[in-house]
Amino acid sequence: MNTVDTLRQRLAVLEPQQIDIIDDSHRHAGHAGARDGGGHYRLSIVAPVFAGKRTMERHRLVYDAAGDLMKRQIHALSITAKSPDEI
Numbered sequence: 523m524n525t526v527d528t529l530r531q532r533l534a535v536l537e538p539q540q541i542d543i544i545d546d547s548h549r550h551a552g553h554a555g556a557r558d559g560g561g562h563y564r565l566s567i568v569a570p571v572f573a574g575k576r577t578m579e580r581h582r583l584v585y586d587a588a589g590d591l592m593k594r595q596i597h598a599l600s601i602t603a604k605s606p607d608e609i
Contacts, residue, residue: 525561525595532587533567539606540568560597573605 523531526543533541547561565584572580580603585592592599 525591526563529563529565529588529591529596532589532591533565533584535587536567536569536571536583538567538569540566540609542566560594562598562600563596564600564602566602568604568606568609570606572603573607575605577603 526545529543530541542565544564545561546564567584571583575583581601584599584601584603588596588599
């Protein structure tokens with residue numbers, strides 16, 4: 523399973539209504555993190571769990587769900603996290 527699929531599977535615990543993950547790793551070839559095998563990704567996610575939470579709290583939920591992927595497979599993750607009432 524590739525990193526995008528694994529990340530999507532891990533984020534399922536947040537019960538997203540919408541999720542989009544884009545692999546931008548090819549745009550960072552030669553970057554230190556890319557050389558070590560970590561990819562660059564953009565995440566857009568909509569889930570009720572984000573309601574009433576600040577940006578940092580939302581990001582923490584995403585990082586916690588991603589778990590150990592953030593230590594090796596993912597070098598950079600750009601996150602847009604919204605609740606359903608914000609879209």
